[in-house]
Amino acid sequence: MATLRSSRVLARGVALPASSYRERGQWRMAFERFLEHRLAVAGIVVLALLALLSAFAPLLSPYNPEKTNLLLIFESPSPSHPMGTDSLGRDLATRILYGGRVSLSVGVLAIAVAITLGTLIGGIAGFYGRWIDAVLMRVVDMMLSFPRLFLLILFGVFFKGMTLGVIVIVLGLLSWMPTSRLVRATFLSLKNRDFVEAARSIGARNRDIIARHILPNSLAPIIVAATLGVAGAIITESTLSFLGLGIQPPTPSWGNMLKDATSEMNQAPWTAIFPGLFIFLAVVSINFIGDGLRDALDPRHVTKRI
């Protein structure tokens, strides 16, 4: 392992003919490092499986996730209902698959919004500096001083429970700050470097300097933060839905299924176990992927295997 690393470092030190070749090499090497992190690869497999199962839920399940059947209330797990049925006789496994659509897409979309906003704001602050930077960073400070869950609850009350689109936007609006700090820091450290000066001297416009020369350098930390952010967003969405302020029934989400379960835990503990298990599976997979990406993208980072 150690020798492998050092030989790579050596290979990077050797002058290579074309710069484009070196750049590809960097991502390739990161990819190879990622594959070495076995748990991260397992995370990708599990997550892909969860996503596919949710996406193809209508093909996989003979049941309707929202249709109630009063003759089948609280059936314990059996071959025809592998995870049992809930208080309205609906197949739990089916609802979990459909719920996965909501929970997984909220996680990914909310972080997409957050990363876009954070990159934009952090980029502007870092590149232009001066008063723009000062004002934007005070806004970041302010947003970070808000107790987040308490604000989300107000929004939940405001919208009387949220639809998928609203949750995505609200979570995105409350999660962009760390990204913006990250991006700002890279911009600050890179904007006066020689290669940026060189680009400017050959007449590159600000837009091109940002998009082609500075931003690619902050990509690695953004990718890691985004991955871990998705895990956080899934937990936040499920918490909100659990409180009854997120996705509203009968549409299933992992969080609101657990809310229903609280009143039935004595009779039907499976209704409280399975939806949470899927949140856990999704979040743990994403965290492993994030861990693997951090090791892969930042070789200086101490490898801490589990």
Added chain:
Amino acid sequence: MTTYVLRRLIQAVPLLLGITVVSFAILKAIPGGPMAAYEGNPNITDADIRRLEHALGLDQPVHIQYLSWLTAFLTGDWGYSYSSHRAVLTEIMERFPKTVYLMGTVYVVTLLVAIPIGILTAVRQYSWFDHIVTGTTFAFLSTPTFWLGLLLIIVFGLQLRLLPLGGMATLGTDFDILDRVRHLILPVATLSLVGIGRYVRFLRASMLETLTQDYLRTARAKGLGERIVVARHALKNASIPLVTVAALDLPELFVGALVTEQIFGWPGMGRLYWDAATRSDYPVIMGFLAVAASLIILANLAADVFYAYLDPRIRYA
């Protein structure tokens, strides 16, 4: 240092003002509002509602309402709860000890368990103990707190019937220390397990970094026992990031853990906020948010100050 702290405190003022303005604006934008409870009640006419609104100052322009709230708040008059009609400060002071009781226990348990485990995993890196601990902490960090709470209730409350399902004490009984402790176990376990995971990971990482440093080799070379080297020399430096994290967690002692309080029926600050938010109880919400935000800002400052105090290499200009 003093000037640094002063400057940060002065900077906190516009920050807090901004936070209260935004909170107020959000509250005012919420449809329904405190009068929604009366609408549709045949005994209360529109004229009554308007009179009530006038009495509460709700008919004035928003910025006037904000300014009058702010001046009153600064003079210690935090208003009265719309639903219980008691002073906001009284409401908060009544819930505060109950949350400190829960969260304080969580805080102490978390640190007492996490510190020795964190040290051991780092000292015995890659041992079976380290693998088990790292795996477990990773799992707990990926578990939603509320689900963990539900699982504990199912196992220890409903199936094994060992522990009560919620509340602070058995209703209608005199103070009984054993009863209190039994009620404390499940919520504390729920919150601590997740917290321990976080602290162990932090401490392990910083211990591993410290353990490779030259001054520890020097300490060993001059004949100090491994125990002293780790516990006294390494731990001191390794705990610097831990202190920062612990300081940043301090506001939770006040604001509580809303979801856990909800699951276990704990009558603390989280429940107070939840009830206020779902009933549009503006004065309580505003008082709560203002205190919570101030504490977060103060905790941030405290973390920075501790950091500089513990690590003389850090200097704030």
